[in-house]
Amino acid sequence: xxxxxxxxxxxxxxxxxxxxxxxxxxxxxxxxxxxxxxxxxxxxxxxxxxxxxxxxxxxxxxxxxxxxxxxxxxxxxxxxxxxxxxxxxxxxxxxxxxxxxxxxxxxxxxxxxxxxxxxxxxxxxxxxxxxxxxxxxxxxxxxxxxxxxxxxxxxxxxxxxxxxxxxxxxxxxxxxxxxxxxxxxxxxxxxxxxxxxxxxxxxxxxxxxxxxxxxxxxxxxxxxxxxxxxxxxxxxxxxxxxxxxxxxxxxxxxxxxxxxxxxxxxxxxxxxxxxxxxxxxxxxxxxxxxxxxxxxxxxxxxxxxxxxxxxxxxxxxxxxxxxxxxxxxxxxxxxxxx
Amino acid sequence: xxxxxxxxxxxxxxxxxxxxxxxxxxxxxxxxxxxxxxxxxxxxxxxxxxxxxxxxxxxxxxxxxxxxxxxxxxxxxxxxxxxxxxxxxxxxxxxxxxxxxxxxxxxxxxxxxxxxxxxxxxxxxxxxxxxxxxxxxxxxxxxxxxxxxxxxxxxxxxxxxxxxxxxxxxxxxxxxxxxxxxxxxxxxxxxxxxxxxxxxxxxxxxxxxxxxxxxxxxxxxxxxxxxxxxxxxxxxxxxxxxxxxxxxxxxxxxxxxxxxxxxxxxxxxxxxxxxxxxxxxxxxxxxxxxxxxxxxxxxxxxxxxxxxxxxxxxxxxxxxxxxxxxxxxxxxxxxxxx
Numbered sequence: 001x002x003x004x005x006x007x008x009x010x011x012x013x014x015x016x017x018x019x020x021x022x023x024x025x026x027x028x029x030x031x032x033x034x035x036x037x038x039x040x041x042x043x044x045x046x047x048x049x050x051x052x053x054x055x056x057x058x059x060x061x062x063x064x065x066x067x068x069x070x071x072x073x074x075x076x077x078x079x080x081x082x083x084x085x086x087x088x089x090x091x092x093x094x095x096x097x098x099x100x101x102x103x104x105x106x107x108x109x110x111x112x113x114x115x116x117x118x119x120x121x122x123x124x125x126x127x128x129x130x131x132x133x134x135x136x137x138x139x140x141x142x143x144x145x146x147x148x149x150x151x152x153x154x155x156x157x158x159x160x161x162x163x164x165x166x167x168x169x170x171x172x173x174x175x176x177x178x179x180x181x182x183x184x185x186x187x188x189x190x191x192x193x194x195x196x197x198x199x200x201x202x203x204x205x206x207x208x209x210x211x212x213x214x215x216x217x218x219x220x221x222x223x224x225x226x227x228x229x230x231x232x233x234x235x236x237x238x239x240x241x242x243x244x245x246x247x248x249x250x251x252x253x254x255x256x257x258x259x260x261x262x263x264x265x266x267x268x269x270x271x272x273x274x275x276x277x278x279x280x281x282x283x284x285x286x287x288x289x290x291x292x293x294x295x296x297x298x299x300x301x302x303x304x305x306x307x308x309x310x311x312x313x314x315x316x317x318x319x320x321x322x323x324x325x326x327x328x329x330x331x332x333x334x335x336x337x338x
Numbered sequence: 339x340x341x342x343x344x345x346x347x348x349x350x351x352x353x354x355x356x357x358x359x360x361x362x363x364x365x366x367x368x369x370x371x372x373x374x375x376x377x378x379x380x381x382x383x384x385x386x387x388x389x390x391x392x393x394x395x396x397x398x399x400x401x402x403x404x405x406x407x408x409x410x411x412x413x414x415x416x417x418x419x420x421x422x423x424x425x426x427x428x429x430x431x432x433x434x435x436x437x438x439x440x441x442x443x444x445x446x447x448x449x450x451x452x453x454x455x456x457x458x459x460x461x462x463x464x465x466x467x468x469x470x471x472x473x474x475x476x477x478x479x480x481x482x483x484x485x486x487x488x489x490x491x492x493x494x495x496x497x498x499x500x501x502x503x504x505x506x507x508x509x510x511x512x513x514x515x516x517x518x519x520x521x522x523x524x525x526x527x528x529x530x531x532x533x534x535x536x537x538x539x540x541x542x543x544x545x546x547x548x549x550x551x552x553x554x555x556x557x558x559x560x561x562x563x564x565x566x567x568x569x570x571x572x573x574x575x576x577x578x579x580x581x582x583x584x585x586x587x588x589x590x591x592x593x594x595x596x597x598x599x600x601x602x603x604x605x606x607x608x609x610x611x612x613x614x615x616x617x618x619x620x621x622x623x624x625x626x627x628x629x630x631x632x633x634x635x636x637x638x639x640x641x642x643x644x645x646x647x648x649x650x651x652x653x654x655x656x657x658x659x660x661x662x663x664x665x666x667x668x669x670x671x672x673x674x675x676x
Contacts (some may be wrong), residue, residue, distance in 0.1 A: 081663065256599075262598040
């Protein structure tokens with residue numbers, strides 16, 4: 001192991017839409033030396049998120065954009081190599097915003113939490129027990145506020161967030177309808193994620209299918225897509241419905257803002273609500289979500305899938321692949337052995 | 339007074355957009371005789387509401403559409419002529435869904451409330467102390483949830499609902515910005531309704547004006563318009579903003595649903611919410627609103643304007659006039675003397 005070299009994936013050019021491989025470059029630098037109270041972490045899994053499109057965009061956003069020539073912002077899980085902070089010791093597994101790079105020298109505040117590697121694989125700390133699971137947990141329960149017997153519709157139903165939303169809704173005794181694309185994901189929705197109904201928006205009439213699968217209307221719509229799928233779903237809202245706006249995967253670019261059918265009449269007639277959601281607002285309550293999700297995964301009530309690419313060379317093109325829907329499960333990049 | 343003749347305004351033809359005079363006809367019928375526990379009411383003021391467009395539409399709605407050849411649904415305030423119900427006696431002023439007609443024979447359940455004619459004019463029971471005032475009260479306070487120091491923006495700011503929203507927001511220690519059209523309404527907003535700022539969307543750059551009048555963004559947007567005004571306002575939402583969707587005055591027809599810039603990104607970036615509102619959901623709490631509004635009007639904290647047309651012949655064209663913005667204040671039709 002050559003500790004002196006640290007490969008980093010940096011933002012070379014700012015994309016106007018979905019980031020492609022050519023917007024990044026891989027650069028070799030050296031690992032900085034440790035100062036007092038610092039920790040050297042070797043990253044093992046890097047995360048790939050749909051939200052990364054927003055992180056590299058210069059358009060007004062909830063976070064400062066990743067600077068040009070900066071290391072791509074990313075969650076990662078890694079192992080402490082050396083620690084000068086008494087809270088951490090060599091061998092600890094830790095997760096945090098460590099970026100798309102092999103090594104990071106950080107202080108304790110950069111570390112989100114220690115990961116228990118005894119029960120579940122450490123990769124889960126980036127998926128079902130990470131930002132994705134917590135997004136599902138708080139987005140559905142706090143914003144969607146499902147109650148027993150509600151009909152909950154999820155777009156990108158087989159995705160890392162969507163699949164978790166569907167299963168939490170099921171735990172909360174809701175009827176669940178998942179919308180996804182293609183026969184493989186439909187099978188995943190039915191077999192692994194236990195949706196009551198799974199609709200393939202590519203091959204079936206979504207409007208008619210929603211009529212038959214949601215005869216009493218939709219109480220909660222957890223939306224990761226925007227676009228044509230949402231336009232159709234909104235026609236089926238029940239009185240008092242809650243729409244959780246979590247992501248906009250189907251929109252290639254927000255400059256200029258694309259047009260869609262106006263939502264005001266749906267909202268008035270149904271006294272319904274659409275509400276935007278951002279996981280970072282729930283930082284103080286992450287532990288609660290991790291505990292609940294861990295319990296549900298261990299009890300076999302929540303299943304998850306992972307899509308693991310090998311090698312840091314895969315990182316630059318990995319976001320675009322997500323938006324093409326080529327992954328089945330949470331996309332990770334494995335860059336070191338455990 | 340010839341009690342045997344009752345002139346009624348009936349829906350002759352169902353409009354696809356805004357109801358025009360030709361969609362109605364005035365018919366003379368006879369006043370039915372009273373049965374046990376019934377009440378004969380002579381209407382004095384008939385109400386004209388933007389919501390009437392929805393009431394005559396065949397498109398999915400919160401209420402059954404007014405049937406063809408049926409009396410136009412409307413709030414009215416009138417006086418009891420004869421009563422066979424012990425709760426009411428001749429001379430009482432009462433308000434309720436009495437319809438656009440001169441007389442109605444009703445039972446007690448049709449009457450919304452007795453109106454106290456001693457302090458404030460009975461016409462207020464259809465405006466600031468009626469559906470308009472209550473819409474402002476519950477829409478702003480329950481859905482908008484303003485807190486002291488918030489910036490509250492109101493569209494149709496000089497209207498019967500909007501003017502009341504602005505003044506209640508002021509009572510709740512908010513900064514208020516009213517959007518309206520034309521110099522007369524701007525003056526009303528500034529002088530009568532005490533907005534901190536009034537913006538004429540017809541003659542000023544709304545976007546720039548919102549930037550200067552709402553430097554910290556908009557916390558509550560009470561929307562009666564939809565359309566281009568809303569599209570501009572949504573660009574100025576603050577984090578955690580609440581958008582109350584109360585009406586869609588600027589949309590001529592919802593068949594097909596008109597296009598507008600998608601709202602999802604505004605909602606995510608600002609963790610904001612858009613929520614539809616319907617006053618009838620608050621029926622159990624009307625008395626609370628009437629009490630609060632009465633107190634505020636008497637304390638000179640809420641001012642109101644009325645636009646009174648004379649004679650039932652004015653009713654058929656009165657809705658279209660509202661949508662042309664020709665009225666200054668709550669539009670009523672006076673059809674009898676007090």
